[in-house]
Amino acid sequence: MRILTIIAFLLLTTADLTSQTGTKLLYQTRYESQDPKFHAPGRGGERTITYRLADRMRTEFGPGAAFASIVRCDLARTYMLDMRSRHYFESPLPTPEEIARQQKQRHERALTEGEPNYIFEVKIVDTGETKQAFGHTARHYIKTIKNIPGPEFQQAPQETTEDLWYLDVPSGYCDPQSFSFGPGTHRGVGIMGAGLGLGRWVLRTKPELRQTGEDPKGLLLSSRKSGQETRGTRNGETTTSTFHTITELVEFEEMPLDSAMFEVPAGFTRKEN
16 A cells, blocks of 8 residues: 555656646737738748746647757757757847846947937826726737838838737736836947948948836737838839737646757757757
8 A cells, every 4th residue: 555655656756746736828810911922921920839837838739740949948048940840949048137147238338439320219007097908807918119210221211019918817928018218318239230231332320219107017908010011012112001910818728748849859960050
């Protein structure tokens, strides 16, 4: 009897280590435009599935879930998996403190480089509206982003508006929103890359992010982003079209998750970034 009791205890302990209660999130994204040519074939709808377990997160995306990203906050590492080729890339995950320190360094360095030539104005408004979804309260936000390039870029200013709802589900360190810059003026951030190409000249971009309003807190329930896209045609003319990008949380389920989901599978080969 004692041996059976010990075996039962070991089985229960092992099950607890490999399977714990986490959450499954299914997001659906679709694109709407006055000009369907602005969105490539196959982009009529995209879906991503995210699994969360304590301080770990796995997101599956691409056709047939061909790719997966794993974020391990406990290891401060991220992994990108190509499920078809069975390759993966590994990179360090900076802590919020490290990101804040890097931003301070970029800000101080940018102050010595003269006035910014690419401004990003971000305004976030909490409307005070609430509603219920998936057993939680959701709050309503409006986010407006204005891109104001300097004359050397020969680009027109652009503006996008995002209608957002966020659930009151605590967001952890694994969440991308944990790395937002917050209200204030931030030099040296606001655009991907170190510069923009214009003809045969490469212009050095000196961006500045100006944000008013606090970033939304919680888990994204829905987002509707609206703006305009301007593209050049072969005859040198430009075409402008209004677009909408809609992302919605369509499944939110608590369920047992195997901890092996958050490991690099056996047989995968590491590739250098």
